[in-house]
Structure formats: C-alpha cells, structure tokens
Amino acid sequence: MVTKQKISFAPSIRRLPQYLHVIRQFESTGGDYISGTLIANELNLEPIQVRKDLAITGIIGKPKRGYPAGELIKAIEHYLGWDISHKAIVVGAGNLGSALMGYQEFRNNGLDIVAGFDSDPTKIGSRIHGVQIHNIDSLDEIVAQIKPEIAILTVPSPFAQSSCESIVKSGIKSIWNFTNTKLKVPDYVSVQREDLSSGYAMLSVMMQQLAKNLDSIEN
Amino acid sequence: MVTKQKISFAPSIRRLPQYLHVIRQFESTGGDYISGTLIANELNLEPIQVRKDLAITGIIGKPKRGYPAGELIKAIEHYLGWDISHKAIVVGAGNLGSALMGYQEFRNNGLDIVAGFDSDPTKIGSRIHGVQIHNIDSLDEIVAQIKPEIAILTVPSPFAQSSCESIVKSGIKSIWNFTNTKLKVPDYVSVQREDLSSGYAMLSVMMQQLAKNLDSIEN
DNA sequence: TAGATTGTTAATCGATTAACAATC
C-alpha cells in the first residue's frame, strides 16, 4: 500500500523558492558566486540556515567564494522538479482561479496551466489569461486527452469535495487545494493545502503582540 | 525599541482555524460537547496534538465528554482576536485582490475589508464585491479617515516595495503580503508573508515522492 | 459503574543554531 508520507525537511523546502528568487536576481545582474551570507542578509535569515538548506539540493560551495550562481539555480530547480514542465488544470475559474492562471511566477517554474474548468456558461468557451475554460462536465474527457499531473482547486467550498471526487476519478493524483475544506481522498492521491485562514491567524496574533508592545512602551 | 519577535506556537496557531471550522460545523448541527478525538479524526491529526493546541486558548474540557462547543468557539475566536472587527484595505485590485475582497470566510472572522486601491482608472470609483476602489494616490488621505489596521498587499511584484512604503507612511502597521517580494519595513511594522511559491515547492516534492512510490511498486 | 477523554508530565523527534577545522 502507498502510505501517506510526511515530507522531510518541509521548512527547508518552503524556503528554497525564496533563495531561488534571490539567486536568480543576483545572476541576472551578472553575479558569479553568491555566498550564503549574502542570501541570508537579503532574507533576514541566519547564514547557517541558508547553508544547511542549500546542502539538501546537493550543491557544493567554495570556501571564501560561495556558491556558483548558475549551478545553484540548476540544483534548486532540479531538486524541486522545476526544471521540467508540469501540466496543470484549474478547477473553478472565479477570481482566485483567474489570478492563478495569470500568475507568471508559476509558469517560470515549470507549472503549465493548460485548461480551466467552470460551470458558469458565460465563462465556458472563453479564455482567461490565455487559458481555455471548459465545462466542468467535460473534465474526464479533457483530462484523458491532455493528461495533466496537477489539479488546482479553486471552487467555492460547498463544491470542494464533489469537485475533488471528479478530479480523482479523472485520474489526477496531485491536488493543490485552495478551498478551506479538508478533502477526503484515497491514499494514492496527495493534497497540498493552501490555507489562507492559517495565514490570517498568524497575522492576527502578530497584531495582538504589536498592540501589547505599544502598550508596554506607553505605560 | 520594538524588536521583531517570533511568534511562539506558530504551528498550533496555524491549526486553530481548522479546528474552529470543524467545531462551528459541529455546533451548527446541534452538537453540544465535542471531543479532541473527534476533531482529530476529522482532520487526520493526533488527538493529543489537538488537545495540546486547544489548551493554549485556555479552554478547559471535561473528561469523558470533551469540550463545550460554544465556549470552545469563543475561546479560539478570542485567542485569535477574531471576536472583534479589524478594518483592512486591499492594495492592488487585480484578480487576487478581488478574490480576497469577496472571501466570505474573512468577513466571518472579523476581517472587514473597507476599501480597495488601484492605479487603473477603469477600476477607480467602481465597487468590487461591494468594496469601493480608490485611486492609490489617495491612500494617505483615506487611511487617515477610516483608520484601518491591516493592509493586504496584492499588487504586481515590481510595485510591491513602493506600495509597501506608501502603506507604512500612511501609518498602517500590519501588512499581509501576497507578493513574492521580501518587503523592507521598519521594526515597528509586522509583515505576514503568504507565499504561494512555498506551497508549490511542497506540492512539487510531494509529486516526486508519488512518482518514486509508483516506480517502486511497479519494479 | 466502566470506559472514554481530559490535562500533565516525560520522552522523542526534528529543526535550528553554535562551534570550528578546512580551504580557496
């Protein structure tokens, strides 16, 4: 049986795209070797953390000089699988779905959104950011044709579970879930949850600490 | 000096909204006492983790019965500050900004989006999901009037830093950053970064493990 | 009552940070 696995080094993996961004910028301005210290300064992190994180990609740096920027970019991209193209569909072509279809950053990193799906007749047949929108009823058929690896789920939450089931039935095994619904999926399907509420919770607690700090200064 | 602080219990705080969602649903169907075990089952977590997390809100449960649902909801809401209204503005009324303005989940949790800002003349003066869109040049003025606590930043990344500076100058101290830009802000301003790339990185690594597992089964 | 569930205390696990020799 394929057991649901935890991803090791999750915190490091989540930081890699930030590094990639900084290193690409560095390279595009003609930079040659980039040090962990420089990356750390740019992102308000500790140099040792950057070095440890980069090590998981297999890159070897040069003492005193840093890491060869070009190779480092390739190493991160390869580690993340961003050096090859991944076809994806967007299920739910509302505002959020539309935003994601137009997100250039994804395309730069191998995520190729090839189709959108919606139930709204005024959207079906149109193109959003160049992506053709299909009737959600034709999901099975079109997935069979174009064989995408990823489904990005951006429907309103009441439709999340049922849409998810259509996606699973169509044969897609990776779902990026932007709804606030905990999806029930078979073991062989993996779900990455993108939970805006959790970010809002963090923001809220930060705000309370901010208020507390101001109080303690004033009094 | 107000030093930039780390939030303790961040992982627990991030899970609280999920619990809240489950408990509200439970209560709305007439549920009385809800056990940590039930919540854990619903979210594929360990009961002990749920109990530990709930404990930080100060809730006291009853052995054998669980937690009083109504009180538990109030405790979580209060811990997060979601029991009082927080005025927010959205800077950048593109697709993502529009999606957030229409996100009912936020309104249910005290986040009151009272104005949007954009530089596009066709948007200025209109309403998106009921929210009035203003010229970004009038940010200062309107913030002075309505005194929002939070700015949600959804401009294209080339404008992120400059928009951020306008926000800071206007006096707002909490920024929810949906751009992929690392913002440079004074010490007394806190930024919550919502980084879609990090989610995509996790998804990508999950997909690789999926592929590896299938391989090992086939061979 | 019996047994499920709580809260507490301790053990484990993994991530971050520190220390430092190696080196370009």
Added chain:
DNA sequence: TAGATTGTTAATCGATTAACAATC
C-alpha cells in the same frame, strides 16, 4: 597571505508524541 566562507559535527531549542493518573 589573511580572512571570509564553506561543510561537518555537536548543542540547543521547540514541537510532537507517548504515558498515565484523574475524572465525569
């Protein structure tokens, strides 16, 4: 060369999980 930076090994820190007495 001198010194900044690497990679490795160890120490610390915090989060998760386990064990279990208390109890409704």
